[in-house]
Amino acid sequence: MATTSLHASPEHPAGPRRRDAAGTRQLLLDAARRRFAAHGYTGTTVRDIADEAGVNVALISRYFTSKEGLFEACLVGAVDELSHAVAPDVTLDGVPSAIAEHLAGTGVGSRPDQFLLLLRSSGDEQADRIRRNTVHSFAERLATAAGWRPGHPDGDRIMLRAQVALATGFGIVLLRSSTGLEPLSSAGPQDLLPPMRDLIDALLREPGPR
Amino acid sequence: MATTSLHASPEHPAGPRRRDAAGTRQLLLDAARRRFAAHGYTGTTVRDIADEAGVNVALISRYFTSKEGLFEACLVGAVDELSHAVAPDVTLDGVPSAIAEHLAGTGVGSRPDQFLLLLRSSGDEQADRIRRNTVHSFAERLATAAGWRPGHPDGDRIMLRAQVALATGFGIVLLRSSTGLEPLSSAGPQDLLPPMRDLIDALLREPGPR
DNA sequence: GCATGTTGTAAACATCTGCTGACTTGGTGA
DNA sequence: TCACCAAGTCAGCAGATGTTTACAACATGC
Known part of the structure; x- marks a missing residue:
């Protein structure tokens, strides 16, 4: 669970980029879609989403401004x-x-x-x-x-x-x-x-x- | 709005009972039904319900044990x-x-x-x-x-x-x-x-x- | 009157929640 | 090599949230 804290698919044949803004943004989006759909807006916390994406919480604010911004996305x-x-x-x-x-x-x-x-x-x-x-x-x-x-x-x-x-x-x-x-x-x-x-x-x- | 903080219908011809367990229980139930239906479980706070019912928050725990208990009711x-x-x-x-x-x-x-x-x-x-x-x-x-x-x-x-x-x-x-x-x-x-x-x-x- | 149990109130609690700021780490171009 | 900036981490704040505890107000039986 804590083995690979950065990306879901650690093995990436050609270029295993660790610092990939677009990639982590997508990870957050996917996790958020699942969580919001399953538990609703208020039933989902930003920490839930970040954990499921394997990403730091603060990056939600960075990439989507706020929880509402992420929901709109x-x-x-x-x-x-x-x-x-x-x-x-x-x-x-x-x-x-x-x-x-x-x-x-x-x-x-x-x-x-x-x-x-x-x-x-x-x-x-x-x-x-x-x-x-x-x-x-x-x-x-x-x-x-x-x-x-x-x-x-x-x-x-x-x-x-x-x-x-x-x-x-x-x-x-x-x-x-x-x-x-x-x-x-x-x-x-x-x-x-x-x-x-x-x-x-x-x-x-x-x-x-x- | 804050004129009658106790009961929704202040005029009660024969006996405007102020301390009525069954009555306040019902007030809480009605308010909760509206809130839960409109905003969902996590989107509703116990203080929201209590305020809408014009009743103290602690009475939710008293009459329904917990927020979940109120939802079940x-x-x-x-x-x-x-x-x-x-x-x-x-x-x-x-x-x-x-x-x-x-x-x-x-x-x-x-x-x-x-x-x-x-x-x-x-x-x-x-x-x-x-x-x-x-x-x-x-x-x-x-x-x-x-x-x-x-x-x-x-x-x-x-x-x-x-x-x-x-x-x-x-x-x-x-x-x-x-x-x-x-x-x-x-x-x-x-x-x-x-x-x-x-x-x-x-x-x-x-x-x-x- | 007074003890007793019920009803309602107020404040506090521990935790959770969204968000922020200062910081570290890593890659890249000069 | 090293300055620079983007990407990521960490700790913490301020407010919200569910619940509890101690207390006051009221009614009733004696």
């Missing part, structure tokens, strides 16, 4: 994650599989628990604004796939349904990580796909007002 | 809330309206944000067990309404779908309270009902395996 990572989860120009047919794969964590670099950062408030106004904007724009992306356009006659109705679908996604991630609810927690993308397909179809694919 | 309230949200013998037809009404907070004594307590971990093992059991049993209730029985041939498939539906409920409450996402946040039960009906139908009302 984590947040943009989560924003990126969500952006890549479903492409901006996705069609309604592609939505269920994209969601199923990213929720199950089998996407290429997908880390589903990062979505939780978007739900964990830090109390910081700036961070909260990022969270809100991200969730909002993603809901619009989903609604757009369902035919929504700004100023659409019953745009509110479609948007509401898109947001309900989005809520399902967040709820699944939350239930999986928060409670070990089975069979949901260990469901793979192939398990999640059928219900998600039915759900998206029912919510977003109806021709006109009922 | 809040949790059983949330369990009760969830139990009353949907009756144990509900039929599949009654589920959507029950959910819509309780999510929108228009039920008789329904406080939807209390559901959040079931998602906010305190790190306490006992409390976490309560949370898990409650969510699990509620998922079973939902699955039962969809025809699930213990040992059912493809019970896992039905249960998974029930849990996805449950996830939607939690996700909606979370999005409403965490982000001010519109139109979801200000949607009333009449707005929520149609999508919930479609969702429940699609997830839980299919005759056989596809």
Whole structure:
């Protein structure tokens, strides 16, 4: 545990750099993402993060100004994650599989628990604004796939349904990580796909007002 | 604000009792429920709770042993809330309206944000067990309404779908309270009902395996 | 009145938390 | 070689946090 206090991967074939600002910055970011996602903002201490990263506490202030600064940096990572989860120009047919794969964590670099950062408030106004904007724009992306356009006659109705679908996604991630609810927690993308397909179809694919 | 530091409702026609153990206990419980639901366990301090209840901090330890004890007491309230949200013998037809009404907070004594307590971990093992059991049993209730029985041939498939539906409920409450996402946040039960009906139908009302 | 148990108050405690400042260590260019 | 600066360490501060302890105010039974 205390054998290599500096870097997680001590063996580095060509250049085992010991003093690497970008490297330790990344170590801190990774550790913080895990901690914040698992325990929330107030439930995570800077010493927790530093220990998990194997890095001195003071470096958090150096590289990210403050705990809030570090949280914001984590947040943009989560924003990126969500952006890549479903492409901006996705069609309604592609939505269920994209969601199923990213929720199950089998996407290429997908880390589903990062979505939780978007739900964990830090109390910081700036961070909260990022969270809100991200969730909002993603809901619009989903609604757009369902035919929504700004100023659409019953745009509110479609948007509401898109947001309900989005809520399902967040709820699944939350239930999986928060409670070990089975069979949901260990469901793979192939398990999640059928219900998600039915759900998206029912919510977003109806021709006109009922 | 500091006019009546003792009880929330100063005017009490017959007997404005000042020394009322059960009363102050309840004041603490109510304040704690609000605080814990809004800011999570670690984000809430005992002094916050005591101040909001207009009660001395030390009484938390007296009446609930510890902060964790108070959280557990809040949790059983949330369990009760969830139990009353949907009756144990509900039929599949009654589920959507029950959910819509309780999510929108228009039920008789329904406080939807209390559901959040079931998602906010305190790190306490006992409390976490309560949370898990409650969510699990509620998922079973939902699955039962969809025809699930213990040992059912493809019970896992039905249960998974029930849990996805449950996830939607939690996700909606979370999005409403965490982000001010519109139109979801200000949607009333009449707005929520149609999508919930479609969702429940699609997830839980299919005759056989596809 | 007065002893007794209950309810509420105030202050302090030990620890934790975020952050800072002075310092050491290591690499690099002149 | 050595000055210089970036990277990392260490100890500590000031405030917050959960909890406890000693005490005061109130009600009730005798």
